[in-house]
Amino acid sequence: MTNPVLEAVTQRAEEIAALGPSNEALGRLDDQAAKVLRETGVIRMLQPKTHGGLEVHPREFAETVMKIASLDGSTGWVAGVVGVHPWEMAFADPRVQQEVWGENQDTWMASPYAPMGVARPVEGGYIFNGRWQFSSGTDHCDWIFLGGILGDAEGNRTQPPQQLHLILPRSDYEIVEDSWNVVGLRGTGSKDIIVKDAFVPDYRVIPVAKVFDGSAVREAGLTNPTYLLPFSVAFPLGITASVIGIAEGALAHHMTYQKGRVQITGTKIKDDPYVLYAISEAAAEIAAARAALLDNVSRMYDAVVAGREITFDDRAVGRRTQVQAAWRAVRAVDEIVARSGGNAMRVDNPIQRFWRDAHVGLTHAIHVPGAVFHVSALTQLGIEPPQGPMRSMI
Structure with missing residues (x-):
């Protein structure tokens, strides 16, 4: 399956990465970074075709967000967060859709x-x-x-x-x-x-309530499986994808930095079996986090295509998978950063920026494991979770 948006992002990878320090200094996306996102089409990936959108498989959206975040965390985060909003707008009243997209289909x-x-x-x-x-x-x-x-x-x-x-x-x-x-x-x-x-x-x-129970989508008459996914599957997707992408970016910068690094003891990293073990373990953990998130949304999508109801139990387990994927990736980042040496903390070294970005991304409410893990364990034990706040994010 080809992903033209991902291909467009890859072609502009160096430009996206180079704008990272500017984004951080400005405290917002550099105008050029926002322009790249518009021109590659990432924000229109989940937008309805009636208003110039692409209506892609949600897996493609997540893969694209991961790529962008691996180049610059802030750009990937904005792509993931802002990129999800057209998904909900697809089942809003046609009048507001026209107000938003009628004159400019690239309105964010x-x-x-x-x-x-x-x-x-x-x-x-x-x-x-x-x-x-x-x-x-x-x-x-x-x-x-x-x-x-x-x-x-x-x-x-x-x-x-x-x-x-x-x-x-x-x-x-x-x-x-x-x-x-x-x-x-x-x-x-x-x-x-x-x-x-x-x-x-x-x-x-x-x-x-209509967003969460799916009645808003049904009332809008949408049939594309992308829009029939539960909100608790679609909304976290771009956020967690960006965190995993940031972890991939941290790993990539760590590998580049370590390749020629010599420790204060005089030992080259390539000759240090302990650091090499940590690198491999972290790389495997980040890859596993990526696979878990993509598999989770793909299975949900396939269930919708097959006409199977996605139950509360399904959603709870899916949220557990999504939350754990983010934590798994960030823990792996900690392992490699701790072995990057003091020079990795210099402001001109991208490793420290990706490390900071990963941890701030993990603090988003959608990544808080407490209630999600509690509820998913109850459902798998066959026990009905209590009504109220514990169910609100599922």
Whole structure:
């Protein structure tokens, strides 16, 4: 199976890698880095064909994100996060699709989905207020998905909370400059967002319950298996793919650096069996993490094609696989960085940047193992997991 987008990315690999330091210095993607992503088509991989998208197999999307992240972590992260948003937009109301893509099919959408806002119902829609953190790639986006809670007439959160995904144009929200000052993934520009009394019409709002139970997709009449995947499979894919790609990039820089390195003892790395063992073990672990993530999404896709229901148990085990893949890859990075010597920590050595990026990527909520591992173990024991927050990310 050919992947034209991956081929286009590979042709511009040196350019993507060279822009890494600039991205980090700017605290957002360099305009040229964003231009490369637009020109290669990565953000349109999961976009519907009705609006110029490619509707690729999700495995192809993940492989492409991994490649980009192996060249520069921040560029890969933005590709993975922003690249998933067209997947959900595919089953949004056709009116908002036209607003977003009608004039420019390369329009990007940011997020986050965390329900940090309150949407107060009014005639024809909602009045929306809130503040969010971690809006990756937001400087290069003209629209945004934001998570919110349905409010009552006074703007108080309803109980039990009813979550919504609200879609807003750039004119309706504020990007907070200087709100992204972190140790890794600095080039993602994952800044804070503020919304004050924005009116969001009904057709730009998707109930989260319909996203999670698949009814939003069915109501939209979509038949491509890519869109029939559960949200908990599609949403983490680009994020975890970028972390694994970053680990691959760290390994590649480590190998280049170690090839001619001589330790303070005078021993060449090629003659040190302990370091060579660590390199091989780390390489195998990163390869295994990659294989696990790609196999997981491929099996889910194949199940949809076969018409088989993806159960809650399936989703729980799939999330466990996805989370563990990220942790496995980053632990392997730690093993090789610890054997790279002090000079690997110099700012002009890319190894330290990939190391920092990997760890910051692992802190994303989608990689927290606690509840996911708990629930997946219960399902495999044949025990019904409790309702509530433990099930919310599955």
